[in-house]
Amino acid sequence: MIEKSNIDIVKDNVAEQKPVIEIKNVFKSFGDNQVLKDFSFDLKQGENVVVLGKSGSGKSVLIKCIIGLIKPDKGTIKVFGQNIPDLNREELDKIRVKVGFLFQSNALYDSMTVRENLEFPLRRHSIKTTKEQEYGLIVEALTNVGLADTIDKMPSELSGGMKKRIALARTLILKPDIILYDEPTTGLDPITGKEISNLMNELAKKYNTSAIIISHDLNCVKIVAQKIVMLIDGKCYAQGTYDELKNSTDPKIRHFFE
Amino acid sequence: MKSTVLQKFLTETGDIARFSGRFFVEAFKPRYEFAELLRQCFFIGYKSLPLVAITAFIMGLVITIQSRPTLVEFGAEAWLPKMVSVSLVREIAPVITALICAGKIGSGIGAELGSMKVTEQIDAMDVSGTNPYKFLVVTRVMATTFMIPILAVLADAISLYGGYLGTNIRGVCSWDLYWNQVFDTLTYGDIIPSIAKTFLFGFAIGIIGCYKGFYSNKGTEGVGQSANSAVVISSLLVFILDLLAVQITDLLNLT
Amino acid sequence: MAAQDSRNLRLGIFVIVGTTLLITALYIIGSKQNLFGSTFKISAQFNDVNGLMKGNNVRFAGINVGTVESVNIITDTSVNVIMIIENNAQQYIKKNALASVGTDGLMGNKLVNINSVNAESPIIEENDVLQSLKPIEMDQMVRTLDVTNENIKVISTNLRNITDKINSKNSLWNLLMDTIVAENIKTAVVNIKLMSNQGLYITGDLKGITDGIKKGKGTIGALVTDTIISSSIKQTVVKLQRISDSAAIITGDISHIVRKLNQGKGSAGILLNDTNLIYNLNKGVKSIDKGAITLNEDLEALKHTWPLKKYFKKQSKKKK
Known part of the structure; x- marks a missing residue:
């Protein structure tokens, strides 16, 4: 079932294989720690790509560079043709409406209710909506993640899996074209992790999004990945489907699948 | 080893200065976060009032009781309202207010922003089309800058009321006579510099709390450290600013 | 929303009470120093003002009626003291009244005492110069x-x-x-x-x-x-x-x-x-x-x- 839907997406987007994100020769270091060394990679429209790597290998740094939270030392990151490091705040905000980001720790605002959390990006991005439209969007987003009844709860009242879903709903409320997932299943039990992974697939299909998923959770990777990028030693070490990489003979790659 | 400590100190001072400088740049650029500012004013100003009020009342009472024996020795008991009002308005009420707020608000801001930083909420805001510096720092610093003077004025009034009760514990001084004496003694040179310096206190408390929270280290331990060092540094700054403010007013002969 | 409204209401009360207190205090102090209300100026010349300063009180018959606005040296033997007096004290002060520099209590502030003399004289006017009494040694x-x-x-x-x-x-x-x-x-x-x-x-x-x-x-x-x-x-x-x-x-x-x-x-x-x-x-x-x-x-x-x-x-x- 899952395999099938993935294939469907690939088929749907075969015609439009132009890259939405182009990363070229990106370098980034923190002090003496060289995290990204000449990393290059393209994300094509409609692709779900998993970036696989050890903890601390710079996966999070990579997607934070894409969204403009971290400036790379060198290299270009083009999103919809615009080089992120060169943009000012207003231009960046315009890109960020189209690029959703799911944080590893969910980053739900503790002081706000679920509803206010979902309202926040809508209002902040100055998207003109009436109260009714806004409410409609919130309910839609919550229904998508199956948590419509939590609208007036505080994040502290929710379980880990629910928080993740709400965070996903918040990311999706702007109907982004690209979603960046930062370790979406980390800290969740395997069953919930699987649920979230399936949800990601469902929503990707529903809204026809592309995605970069940072993960080292193989269960999740197996479900969501159409393509896998191995981030080793700060480089795009290898690319391929799950099966291709799993059967690779390279010890560095094999290391991940054991 | 010594040089690294010094270096660390200087670097941090520079960072705080740059952080404060950014405040002035960002505060005047459009997209004003009024709703958030009001929210912060409510939490920082209104919610601190009970604590400040109790402290100010007790200080007024205690200072009056403590001053009496010395004045009695000089046979100048009638001067009690005058003496107490000057020391309360000029120094005790504003500084106590600032210290209480440094403890309550400084640690609150440090911990709140620290945990927001750690749980990536600050990044999330950034991604959601919000300048987190503006939304979180500017509003909070503005709120402390404008609320602490108001708290200080209220603290003045409440501590003077405490002084009134203190005067009447062992002596007799009518309500009218007390306030008449207080206002006879006080001049603009007492009130205006003492209120003016509370703006500085407020700014310092806000900016230190925000700085410590905004650059909190990863992890929950970092949050605790942020809160703690926010209180320590802002309390210290309150005293340093107080010293400077008093010296400046003294030099300008405003006293 | 309702919660926010009541918050803003409480915040408003808080801010207004604070500022009103400050303004009232400043006004009371100002009126004590005759900064508001109508006043007029008179002056007197002394040989020696014994440390009289700007802002010291001026008393007429022992009641505060004004403050010293400025103390200036005119010649080697005379100092001009300009005083601001409340208008409602004007009718009681005569032109022949005597000004002297005194002390409030044993260790108190210096002040100017204006005392009337037992003789007929017209009421004092703006910018009049009072005769001064040399303090008795x-x-x-x-x-x-x-x-x-x-x-x-x-x-x-x-x-x-x-x-x-x-x-x-x-x-x-x-x-x-x-x-x-x-x-x-x-x-x-x-x-x-x-x-x-x-x-x-x-x-x-x-x-x-x-x-x-x-x-x-x-x-x-x-x-x-x-x-x-x-x-x-x-x-x-x-x-x-x-x-x-x-x-x-x-x-x-x-x-x-x-x-x-x-x-x-x-x-x-x-x-x-x-x-x-x-x-x-x-x-x-x-x-x-x-x-x-x-x-x-x-x-x-x-x-x-x-x-x-x-x-x-x-x-x-x-x-x-």
Whole structure:
């Protein structure tokens, strides 16, 4: 079932294989720690790509560079043709409406209710909506993640899996074209992790999004990945489907699948 | 080893200065976060009032009781309202207010922003089309800058009321006579510099709390450290600013 | 939303209460310093202001009516003090009122006292200059004695003897019988007369001086251009006149008694019942005492005032 839907997406987007994100020769270091060394990679429209790597290998740094939270030392990151490091705040905000980001720790605002959390990006991005439209969007987003009844709860009242879903709903409320997932299943039990992974697939299909998923959770990777990028030693070490990489003979790659 | 400590100190001072400088740049650029500012004013100003009020009342009472024996020795008991009002308005009420707020608000801001930083909420805001510096720092610093003077004025009034009760514990001084004496003694040179310096206190408390929270280290331990060092540094700054403010007013002969 | 509204309401109350308190406090202080409300300015010149400063209070008849606006040195011997006075005190302050620098309590702030003088004068106006009173320096007063003082001592001892005798019941009869008493009283009366004559004589002299000064006659007149000194001389003259007047009254009273006693009119009973008389007698003695002291002090002070020093020296030389 899952395999099938993935294939469907690939088929749907075969015609439009132009890259939405182009990363070229990106370098980034923190002090003496060289995290990204000449990393290059393209994300094509409609692709779900998993970036696989050890903890601390710079996966999070990579997607934070894409969204403009971290400036790379060198290299270009083009999103919809615009080089992120060169943009000012207003231009960046315009890109960020189209690029959703799911944080590893969910980053739900503790002081706000679920509803206010979902309202926040809508209002902040100055998207003109009436109260009714806004409410409609919130309910839609919550229904998508199956948590419509939590609208007036505080994040502290929710379980880990629910928080993740709400965070996903918040990311999706702007109907982004690209979603960046930062370790979406980390800290969740395997069953919930699987649920979230399936949800990601469902929503990707529903809204026809592309995605970069940072993960080292193989269960999740197996479900969501159409393509896998191995981030080793700060480089795009290898690319391929799950099966291709799993059967690779390279010890560095094999290391991940054991 | 010594040089690294010094270096660390200087670097941090520079960072705080740059952080404060950014405040002035960002505060005047459009997209004003009024709703958030009001929210912060409510939490920082209104919610601190009970604590400040109790402290100010007790200080007024205690200072009056403590001053009496010395004045009695000089046979100048009638001067009690005058003496107490000057020391309360000029120094005790504003500084106590600032210290209480440094403890309550400084640690609150440090911990709140620290945990927001750690749980990536600050990044999330950034991604959601919000300048987190503006939304979180500017509003909070503005709120402390404008609320602490108001708290200080209220603290003045409440501590003077405490002084009134203190005067009447062992002596007799009518309500009218007390306030008449207080206002006879006080001049603009007492009130205006003492209120003016509370703006500085407020700014310092806000900016230190925000700085410590905004650059909190990863992890929950970092949050605790942020809160703690926010209180320590802002309390210290309150005293340093107080010293400077008093010296400046003294030099300008405003006293 | 409702929660936010009530929050904003509470915040509004908080802010308004705070600012109102501050503004009220500033207003009260301002009105205490006469920054608001209508005021007018007057000034006075002093030789020495004893550390009077801007912002010190100005009192009229002991009530705060204004503040000192500025203290400026004009010449080597005079300091101009400009004062802001409340309009509603204007009607009570006359043009001839005297300003002096005083102290509030033993260690208190300096202040300007304005005191009215017992004489008709129009109401003060904006920018008027008040006459100032040189603060009396105590040590000068205490330092010396005078002939008048001696005289009055004799008189008062005599009178005290008499009154003591009258007061003690036992010696009442003695008083009636004792002609020495009568004689004493007589001498006292004579002395008083002598004293008051002396007073008159001095008064005359002073009048002469002031007249001379007014006309600008003589060396002293030329020297004394300072109106302050002439005004203080005037005051002294007035005081002297008052003392000699009261001395005359007392003398009259006493001679009345003596006459009664001498004529043998009335009995001891009448004298006994006439407590008023005894009271008068007592009062007379006291006021002569007081008068003598003030007169003495004034004369002494006058003698030491520099333009008169010469005059008195001349006088004593002439006597020799």
